[in-house]
Amino acid sequence: MTVRCIRGTKQSRAIFTRVPPGTDNDEDDDDEEEEEEEDGDDDDDDDDDDDDDDDDDDDDDDGAPVRMRFNGVWRPSLGSNQFEAGSNTIGRRVVSLDSMGSRTGSRASKVGGKRSSAGGQSSSVPPRWPPQVVLEQLRGAQEDMRALIKAKNCNPIFVRLAWHDAGTYNQNLAGWPCAGGANGTLRFKTQLSHECNAGLLNAFKLLDPIRVKYPAISNADLLQLAGATGIEMAGGPTLPMRYGRIDAPSEEFCAPDNVLPMANPPDPAAHLRSVFYRMGFTDKDIVALSGAHTLGRARPERSGFGKIHTPYTKDGPGAPGGQSWTKDWLKFDNSYYKEVRDKTDEHLLVLPTDAVLFQDEGFKVYAEKYAEDQDAFFRDYAEAHVKLSNLGCKFDPPEGMRLDDNPQLSDGWTEKASTPTQGQKATMYSPTTTGRSSPAATSSSRFTAAAINFPQPSTTNFLYAVVIVGMVAVLVKLLT
Numbered sequence: 001m002t003v004r005c006i007r008g009t010k011q012s013r014a015i016f017t018r019v020p021p022g023t024d025n026d027e028d029d030d031d032e033e034e035e036e037e038e039d040g041d042d043d044d045d046d047d048d049d050d051d052d053d054d055d056d057d058d059d060d061d062d063g064a065p066v067r068m069r070f071n072g073v074w075r076p077s078l079g080s081n082q083f084e085a086g087s088n089t090i091g092r093r094v095v096s097l098d099s100m101g102s103r104t105g106s107r108a109s110k111v112g113g114k115r116s117s118a119g120g121q122s123s124s125v126p127p128r129w130p131p132q133v134v135l136e137q138l139r140g141a142q143e144d145m146r147a148l149i150k151a152k153n154c155n156p157i158f159v160r161l162a163w164h165d166a167g168t169y170n171q172n173l174a175g176w177p178c179a180g181g182a183n184g185t186l187r188f189k190t191q192l193s194h195e196c197n198a199g200l201l202n203a204f205k206l207l208d209p210i211r212v213k214y215p216a217i218s219n220a221d222l223l224q225l226a227g228a229t230g231i232e233m234a235g236g237p238t239l240p241m242r243y244g245r246i247d248a249p250s251e252e253f254c255a256p257d258n259v260l261p262m263a264n265p266p267d268p269a270a271h272l273r274s275v276f277y278r279m280g281f282t283d284k285d286i287v288a289l290s291g292a293h294t295l296g297r298a299r300p301e302r303s304g305f306g307k308i309h310t311p312y313t314k315d316g317p318g319a320p321g322g323q324s325w326t327k328d329w330l331k332f333d334n335s336y337y338k339e340v341r342d343k344t345d346e347h348l349l350v351l352p353t354d355a356v357l358f359q360d361e362g363f364k365v366y367a368e369k370y371a372e373d374q375d376a377f378f379r380d381y382a383e384a385h386v387k388l389s390n391l392g393c394k395f396d397p398p399e400g401m402r403l404d405d406n407p408q409l410s411d412g413w414t415e416k417a418s419t420p421t422q423g424q425k426a427t428m429y430s431p432t433t434t435g436r437s438s439p440a441a442t443s444s445s446r447f448t449a450a451a452i453n454f455p456q457p458s459t460t461n462f463l464y465a466v467v468i469v470g471m472v473a474v475l476v477k478l479l480t
Helices: 026-039 045-059 131-152 155-166 200-213 219-233 268-278 283-294 335-342 352-358 361-372 374-390 456-479
Strands: 003-008 013-019 067-077 080-085 093-096 413-417 427-431
Touching: 131 155, 131 200, 131 219, 155 200, 155 219, 155 374, 200 219, 219 374, 268 283, 268 352, 268 361, 283 335, 283 352, 283 361, 283 374, 335 352, 335 361, 352 361, 361 374
Parallel strands: none
Antiparallel strands: 003 013, 013 067, 067 080, 080 093, 413 427
């Protein structure tokens, strides 16, 4: 598929492709595109030559009727310049416009960003959201998450979601986004389909309305915000989190499978150290982070561990079933360490990687401390959780932002009053001298197939031009 036409303004642009002559109908083409998206396969480099041949064929179509097919809408997002095709679903096909090259003097690159424009330079500067807008939306999203957690008791799965995105970090790999970590790659089907992530699609479904409502928030930030809010709502410590994470741009940066801790390895202590040392953690961090098992349950249909139900889980709350590590598995406290140490309740889960915390001498000193001192556990857990959430991240601004920050508009952004339309806030932002695109502070979806909002004057002028050209062509034909 070759991008041929971009219509719109700084805030939203429609992307079209040219339909080759001889194509019977658009429905067949749409079916082919849907099959490509479901497969989730990026085009291979071996296909580059085929694309070049297609381009040459297009240039030789003399006098053939030109048909354009609508593909989607581009809207600016944090730290990247992306085109979203299809609905806002996990694993949607995302095309980087930065890789498409200039429309003047070079052809557009192959969709998927595997080829850059002539000279290898990007011709567009990715717009970004002003820090004030990002923080405003983060605060709004947190309030919505609190209400959601209160209604759905989804603290445990949100904590698991945040951990499984961040826990892929490998300090032996060079740089963002190759090293993994909290970079949002869990949103891609490639990583979400890993066996260790079974059930997390449900968490994404819960968060999807919030993600759509607050488009300035990156996926990486959204997952970490959900985890931190889940801890707080369960009675745990308030975590001094940083935000402003930039999403990894494509599936090629997804973490490999089997990088997260296993429940029943041959040597539990060595396995835990192998996984966590890879991320730069200490024995104290390992034991503190293990305390997050005070929340949630293990379900045999997902992990292969745990019972179908116990007296503590058979009636819910939420979906009944599974086996928990603690009696009150929606409360964040130090009871996990007490239950693992005492092993007096057959209905509670103790995995080999739990039991080893009181068997290995390097772990035991911290596990015993946390069983007796909840304040010490909260303090060390907060430190380790924040460290985990920052691993491998690239922030914008580089130092990140905290929810209690009050950044000033800078770097060419000015605030101006505007009349809000439906779904928009009254404050908009625009560039002064930098000439960058200005994302609006809107709560509407980044892409809605049924309601695509372009500025009316541009669309009207375009339609007028088409009508006028058609009328002129008819008159010329009649006169000749």
